[in-house]
Amino acid sequence: MIRLVPRSDTPALLQVATPVMAVLATMIAGGILFAIMGYDPVAAIKTIFWDPLFGLAASYSRPQLLVKAAPLILIASGLAVGFRAGIWNIGAEGQYIIGAITGAAVALAAYPAPEMWIFPAMVIAGAAGGWAWGMIPALLRNWFGASEILVSLMLVYVAQRIAAWMAFGPMRNPEGFGMPGSRNLQQYPAASNPELIAGTGAHWGVVAAAAAVLATWFLMSRHIRGFHIRAAGTAPRAARFAGVRPETLVAFCLGLSGALAGMAGLFEVAGPAGQITDKVGVGYGFTAIIVAFLGRLHPVGILLAGLLLALTYIGGELAQLTMNLPAATVQVFQGMLLFFLLGFDLLTRYRIARRVTA
Amino acid sequence: MIDAAVFQAKGIGKSYPGVRANDGVSFTVAPGEIHALLGENGAGKSTLVKMIYGLVRPDDGEMVLNGQPHHPADPRAARAAGVAMVFQHFSLFDALTVAENIALGMENPPPRRELSDRIAQVSQDFGLPLNPARRVVTLSAGERQRVEIIRCLLQNPRLLIMDEPTSVLTPQEAELLFATLRKLADQGTAILYISHKLEEIRTHCDRATILRGGRVVDSCDPREHSARTLAAMMVGGEMRPIDRSGRQAGDVLLQVRALSQPAPTAEGTALKSVALTLRAGEILGIGGVAGNGQDELLAALSGEIRSAPGTILLEGADLSRHGPEARRSAGLLAAPEDRLGHAAVPDFSLTDNTLLTAGARKGLVRKGMIDRAAARAFAEAVIRAFDVRTPGPGTAAKALSGGNLQKFVIGREVMQAPRVLVVNQPTWGVDAGAAAAVRQSLLDLARSGAGVIVISQDLDELLELSDRFCALNEGRLSAPRPTDGLTLDQIGLMLGGAHGMEVAHL
Known part of the structure; x- marks a missing residue:
């Protein structure tokens, strides 16, 4: 008989190995799924994981990697800080949408002014919008003990309704012939978030994501606040004894992750997306949760995991185009990835033992 | 037979x-x-x-x-x-x-x-x-x-x-x-x-x-x-007798006045107008059966719970509204009862655990920046001075035996040279050798001119250490009595020992 025995210590190797095992298991399970559906599993996996980087269309899809990874990494960096403290912001998608709206609002209000301050002001407004949306669950938790998991998640749907209202109402492009959606910020130089180096896909969001990785690494490993966050996550009473006020921590973590998600939304709307529509939220906020966990809540891990998840987006699209794989492929893959990760994570806390039955 | x-x-x-x-x-x-x-x-x-x-x-x-x-x-x-x-x-x-x-x-x-x-x-x-x-x-x-x-x-x-x-x-x-x-x-x-x-x-x-x-x-x-x-x-050898000598009561260090506090949780105990005075060089023993407000009193003194203004004064300065870090900077330190999870983070190394309380007083954290080398050096100093048996400062707190972790936790506070140290159950579940070392360190700290409050359920320990004794019963603190000449029976009555003595109403 096989049973699970709790480990007293997690081998460092397993910490790194389980995400890799999860990725491999996802490929295998995904391959089996494709085979059942009548596709060539090897070709499908190759299309998703290999072709975007090294295939025929790689010159088109490689820049997409940074475009997709940047928001994921930016959001996941903030989420991971909160997750370390045991504060579960599940609503980054909502904070992303609100950040996109508040950031775009600055641009639309300033249109067509050409001044240099407009784009920085949009970034600040985007971060502020995301921060404010994150503070709602924070304050409700601090004042009434409401679960930040539920409140932040439900606020995603509120944000989506607000985005739709904006796209059809106040933010609708007056010169758009009645079409829903705001002005396209890509066509407004002072407000646009262009590709900084041609052919790389790197826009300001990529710079921000890199900065966020560095900053959160610094915070978590060198700064006393990061120490307090880690302490609060594993031993809340000890953190309290050290001088951490749980309320302050809740506000800090939800505010930080909200601000970063809001920034991500702004960079997207001012760059690749270009305009506020009712479909401003494309799921980065949810996928970033997978990125955070796949990256072991560690900044470097998040960097790698963000790139991998971006790959599944691009590869999934490619597989749709070239092999007629269904559009849900990406979501199935991402779901399986999280599932296998959580499953293999069991091995970091338990070891498998064979019981000799008496 | x-x-x-x-x-x-x-x-x-x-x-x-x-x-x-x-x-x-x-x-x-x-x-x-x-x-x-x-x-x-x-x-x-x-x-x-x-x-x-x-x-x-x-x-x-x-x-x-x-x-x-x-x-x-x-x-x-x-x-x-x-x-x-x-x-x-x-x-x-x-x-x-x-x-x-x-x-x-x-x-x-x-x-x-x-x-x-x-x-x-x-x-x-x-x-x-x-x-x-x-x-x-x-x-x-x-x-x-x-x-x-x-x-x-x-x-x-x-x-x-x-x-x-x-x-x-x-x-x-x-x-x-x-x-x-x-x-x-x-x-x-x-x-x-x-x-x-x-x-x-x-x-x-x-x-x-x-x-x-x-x-x-x-x-x-x-x-x-x-x-x-x-x-x-x-x-397996003679126990070294505890040395109580060389202390004399000096100026008033800590005053607690009319400290009342509602129970922090449903299972907690409310503190009811607790008052005490602690002098330099003195050890005040607080006895009582668990669950009578010990944790709450420690939390109110450590700063985990803030109380009404004017209730907690250290050398005349009102610390009632200050948090744990400000109190430590002022010289009021504490060591809670629960070593794993309260006084120390189980998963953290001993080095990291020094950062829990010693950041400001030992200069381990400056302007928010952690000086890991200094933290490690301080952890090593505590390990050496308090004879903590461990492979090194990188060992996780949870890997230490109860006695060794307790020596580390008490040592971490004592070596910050507090003005006042409050400890709760300092030798609970600790082997006799470690318990003696912890007690002696508290006496030595008092001899150096600090004030010490020992909250404990071990009456022998309180009689051995403290100069004055009070009892905590349902959140109320009795008036202190000199420990000399106090018998276990008298103490028992102070603790509300009559509790449960009558035949239950069945």
Whole structure:
């Protein structure tokens, strides 16, 4: 008989190995799924994981990697800080949408002014919008003990309704012939978030994501606040004894992750997306949760995991185009990835033992 | 009589990776005997009784119960064979009544009414006042223990194992317990009594088996030996006597005035106009049974709970509204009772655990930046000065034994040279050697001119350390009395020892 025995210590190797095992298991399970559906599993996996980087269309899809990874990494960096403290912001998608709206609002209000301050002001407004949306669950938790998991998640749907209202109402492009959606910020130089180096896909969001990785690494490993966050996550009473006020921590973590998600939304709307529509939220906020966990809540891990998840987006699209794989492929893959990760994570806390039955 | 032994262990051995927990342990418990298992923490007492109770299986040797070979596969089998055990930590459900809790622990509980009658009968017979209809959450520690004991007695055990039962009791409650145990023994039940409290073993036990390093080092009639000799057998050498000299009370350091605080949680205790004064060089002992506001008082002093303005003054400065960090900077330090999870983060290294409290006073954190080299150096200094047995400062706190972690936690605070140090249960679950080291460090700290408050349930410890004694009872602090000339009986009454003494209303 096989049973699970709790480990007293997690081998460092397993910490790194389980995400890799999860990725491999996802490929295998995904391959089996494709085979059942009548596709060539090897070709499908190759299309998703290999072709975007090294295939025929790689010159088109490689820049997409940074475009997709940047928001994921930016959001996941903030989420991971909160997750370390045991504060579960599940609503980054909502904070992303609100950040996109508040950031775009600055641009639309300033249109067509050409001044240099407009784009920085949009970034600040985007971060502020995301921060404010994150503070709602924070304050409700601090004042009434409401679960930040539920409140932040439900606020995603509120944000989506607000985005739709904006796209059809106040933010609708007056010169758009009645079409829903705001002005396209890509066509407004002072407000646009262009590709900084041609052919790389790197826009300001990529710079921000890199900065966020560095900053959160610094915070978590060198700064006393990061120490307090880690302490609060594993031993809340000890953190309290050290001088951490749980309320302050809740506000800090939800505010930080909200601000970063809001920034991500702004960079997207001012760059690749270009305009506020009712479909401003494309799921980065949810996928970033997978990125955070796949990256072991560690900044470097998040960097790698963000790139991998971006790959599944691009590869999934490619597989749709070239092999007629269904559009849900990406979501199935991402779901399986999280599932296998959580499953293999069991091995970091338990070891498998064979019981000799008496 | 001897051939009719209730229980016999013959050459019992048990190894864990890296440790020989028990080695060739043999002893015999006769019917009607209260038999003490005496030894320091880590001497192998717990492993031994776990084997008798079927929680752990011995590697070698054999056990005999009532003339039958005894090798239980699990506690259920042990219970069926006639072994019952009362653990140090109770396994009761707060929300359920006494009767419901007892029914949960039985193999075939009788109908509710019959069970209540039997509980009433047993509690009458053995002088254990207890109302079966009461909810466990409302019971004192002593009463909770009675629930556990009655649960055991309903199985008519041949051998009853008690694991450090008096650590949570007032002296009066302990007396009541011993009266019960004696009645049981007189009816022929054998009792295996685990403790490291020498006085109670000397007064109440018929026989003592002394364990050290997993082996039986001696077996004696404890009544014929002094506590000193027993201690020497237990630790394998003379205990260094505590040095109380060289202290004199100086200026007032800490004043607590009319400190009232609602209970922080549903299970907590409210503090009711607590007042105290602490002078330099003085040790103030605060006694009381657990759950009477000790944790709350420590939290109010450490700053985890903020109180009304003007309630807590350190050298005249009002710290009532300040958090733990500001209080530490001012010189008011604390060490909570729970080492793992409160005074230290279990998963963090010792180096990281210095950052929990010593950041400001030892310059380990400057402008928010962690100086890891300084933290490591400080951890090493604590390890050296307090003889913490550990591979190094990189070891996780949870990997240390209780005594070693406690030395580290106390050392971390003492070495910050506090003006006032407040400690809660500084030697709970700590072996005798480490306990002596911790106590001596508190005395040395007071001698250097600091004020120390020791909150403890161990009255011997309080009498040994403190100059003045007050009792904490249901959130109220009694007026202090000089410790000299105070007897255990007087202390017991101060603690509200009358608690539960009247026969329960059944």
